[in-house]
Amino acid sequence: MHRIVTLALLLPCPALADTILAKSQITAVTLYPQGAQVTRAVSFSAPAGAHDLLITDLPANTEPNLIRLTSPDLALGAFALRTDRLPPRSDANTDTPELLAATADVTAAKAGLREAQAAVAAINARVEAAQAQLAFLAALRPEGAALTVENLTALTQSVGAQTLAARQAALAAAADLPPAQTAVETAQQVLDAAIAARAALSQRDSDYTALSVAIEAPANGEAHLTVSHFIQNATWSPVYDMTLDRKAASLLIDRGVLVSQYSGEDWAGVDLTLSTAQPSAQSDPSVLWPDLRQVFDARTDGPLVSATRSVPMVADAAPMAKQVGMTLTAAPMLQGETVVYHYPGAVSVATGVENLRLALDSLKMTPQIEARAVPSRDRTAFLLATLTNDSPEILLPGTAFLYRDSALVGSVQFAGLASGAKTDIGFGAIEGLRLKRSMPERSTGDRGFISTSTQQQETAVLTVENLTADAWPLRVLDQIPYSEQEDLKISFTAEPAPSETDFDGKRGILSWQFDLAAGEKQQITLSQKLTWPEGKVLQ
Missing domain, CATH: 2.60.40 (Immunoglobulin-like)
Known part of the structure; x- marks a missing residue:
C-alpha cells in the first residue's frame, strides 16, 4: 500500500488506541535559492490497529501547509503540527560517533588542564618552601653561654650555605614557572576549542514542534513513514575561482556553491540536491489594468492634472519578484524547465553555519586577452579577458574570485553567462602600461x-x-x-x-x-x- 496525503489541520483526529512516540532522521534535502525541502525517514514498531503517531523532532519553523506524508505499509489519516503539550525530548545527536568523540576530546582537554595547573601549583609550593627556609635562617640568632668563636663560625658557615641553597632552589623553581603557566594557557585554549567543537556538533534549537499522524497498521511489525516538509531559512549561491594564465591564454574556472541554513537542526550526512526552482517567488505574470487618459480645457478652474503618465494603484496586484539565476551544476539534469544538480556524496551542514563551501567541478576556456586603456580616466591599463562560454552549461550569477598568474587580484559579482554568450572580465591593473591624456x-x-x-x-x-x-x-x-x-x-x-x-x-x-x-x-x-x-x- 502506498499513499500520499495532504495536511488536514482542521480535521479532528479520531480516538486512537494509543500514542507511539518516534524520531525522524533527515535523509535528503533539496535546496533552493531561498528555502529547502527536507525529507525525513521515520521507522518504528507498531502493533496492528489504529494509533496516534507522534514524531517529536521537527523544527519549530516547519511550514505546516507544505507537509506531505508517504508510507509503503500504513494507512494514513489526518495529521497536524503540535506546539504544546509536547513530551520531553532528548537531543537525538547525543549518541552519534562524532559527538561521542567530541565529548571524549573535552574530557581529555579538562584532564590536560588539571595536569598543567597541578604542575604550576607544585612549582609555587617549591618557591614558598624555599622562601620559608630563607625566612627561618634570617631570623636565627645564637644564644647561650656556651657560644664560642668556633661555634659561632661554624653556625655562620652552616646558615650561609643553607641560605644559598634555599635561594638557589627558589630561583630554580621561579625559572620553571613561566613555561608551566604557558602550558596552563595552552591547555585552556585546547579545552575551549574542544568545547566549541562539541557545541557545533550538538547545536540544536530548543524550540521544536511535533507532528501528530493518525495511522492504521495492518499487522504487527516494523513500520516506515516518509515526511517531506519545507523550511524558509536556507539558501545556496554559486561561487567561482577564476584563474587566468596570460602566457597560455587559458582561463580555469573552479566552480562551487555556498550553502547556509538556519533551520534549528543540523543536516548530517544528507543526500543534497541543488535546484534552480523558486517556490517562494512570483509564480504568475503581473497584471495590466486599463489606463484611462483624459484632457481638460487649459482655462478650466478644476483641479490641476499632472501631465505625467500615471500607474493606477491596485491593492491586490502581485509584487514584482527579484529574478534569480539558474543553478550552477557540474552535471546538470532537467526537471521540466528546472535545472538541478545532485551533489555526489553525503553532505553535512550545521545550523547557523554561514556560507559552507562545496566544490563542484572545473571548466577550462580560452579567452581573448588584451590590455585595455582609458587615458581620460585611468593612469594604467587593465588586463581584460573576453570570455565566450563555449560549454553547454549556463554559468550562473555569483561571487567570482579573480587570480592572475596564481595571485589573487580581486573579486567581482559575476553576472552569469549563458551558453554561447560573451562577457568581459577584468583581472587588475598593469602597472607597467602607463597612460596620459594631455x-x-x-x-x-x-x-x-x-x-x-x-x-x-x-x-x-x-x-x-x-x-x-x-x-x-x-x-x-x-x-x-x-x-x-x-x-x-x-x-x-x-x-x-x-x-x-x-x-x-x-x-x-x-x-x-x-x-x-x-x-x-x-x-x-x-x-x-x-x-x-x-x-x-x-x-
Whole structure:
C-alpha cells in the first residue's frame, strides 16, 4: 500500500488506541535559492490497529501547509503540527560517533588542564618552601653561654650555605614557572576549542514542534513513514575561482556553491540536491489594468492634472519578484524547465553555519586577452579577458574570485553567462602600461581648448608607454560627444584613425587596436569641433 496525503489541520483526529512516540532522521534535502525541502525517514514498531503517531523532532519553523506524508505499509489519516503539550525530548545527536568523540576530546582537554595547573601549583609550593627556609635562617640568632668563636663560625658557615641553597632552589623553581603557566594557557585554549567543537556538533534549537499522524497498521511489525516538509531559512549561491594564465591564454574556472541554513537542526550526512526552482517567488505574470487618459480645457478652474503618465494603484496586484539565476551544476539534469544538480556524496551542514563551501567541478576556456586603456580616466591599463562560454552549461550569477598568474587580484559579482554568450572580465591593473591624456601647448597660450559663442574646439594627445618586458595587445578608448540635432554639428579627426567608432554599440566611443612592444610608446592625437547657430547655447 502506498499513499500520499495532504495536511488536514482542521480535521479532528479520531480516538486512537494509543500514542507511539518516534524520531525522524533527515535523509535528503533539496535546496533552493531561498528555502529547502527536507525529507525525513521515520521507522518504528507498531502493533496492528489504529494509533496516534507522534514524531517529536521537527523544527519549530516547519511550514505546516507544505507537509506531505508517504508510507509503503500504513494507512494514513489526518495529521497536524503540535506546539504544546509536547513530551520531553532528548537531543537525538547525543549518541552519534562524532559527538561521542567530541565529548571524549573535552574530557581529555579538562584532564590536560588539571595536569598543567597541578604542575604550576607544585612549582609555587617549591618557591614558598624555599622562601620559608630563607625566612627561618634570617631570623636565627645564637644564644647561650656556651657560644664560642668556633661555634659561632661554624653556625655562620652552616646558615650561609643553607641560605644559598634555599635561594638557589627558589630561583630554580621561579625559572620553571613561566613555561608551566604557558602550558596552563595552552591547555585552556585546547579545552575551549574542544568545547566549541562539541557545541557545533550538538547545536540544536530548543524550540521544536511535533507532528501528530493518525495511522492504521495492518499487522504487527516494523513500520516506515516518509515526511517531506519545507523550511524558509536556507539558501545556496554559486561561487567561482577564476584563474587566468596570460602566457597560455587559458582561463580555469573552479566552480562551487555556498550553502547556509538556519533551520534549528543540523543536516548530517544528507543526500543534497541543488535546484534552480523558486517556490517562494512570483509564480504568475503581473497584471495590466486599463489606463484611462483624459484632457481638460487649459482655462478650466478644476483641479490641476499632472501631465505625467500615471500607474493606477491596485491593492491586490502581485509584487514584482527579484529574478534569480539558474543553478550552477557540474552535471546538470532537467526537471521540466528546472535545472538541478545532485551533489555526489553525503553532505553535512550545521545550523547557523554561514556560507559552507562545496566544490563542484572545473571548466577550462580560452579567452581573448588584451590590455585595455582609458587615458581620460585611468593612469594604467587593465588586463581584460573576453570570455565566450563555449560549454553547454549556463554559468550562473555569483561571487567570482579573480587570480592572475596564481595571485589573487580581486573579486567581482559575476553576472552569469549563458551558453554561447560573451562577457568581459577584468583581472587588475598593469602597472607597467602607463597612460596620459594631455592638451598640447598652442601659440595663443591656450592648452588645446578654444571656445566661442558658436564654436568649440578641442585637441587631446593620448599617450601609452609600455614599461614592461612583454609585448601587449592593446585597445585604447576615448570619446567624442554626439548630437541628435541638425543645428549642432560635430566633427573629429584622429591620427592615427580609430579602428572602430561607436565601440560596443556606444555612440561616440572610439577604439584603437594595436600591439605595443616592450619599451615602446604610442601617441594618438584626437581633435573635435562643435558648431551651432548664432543665438543658441551649447549644453
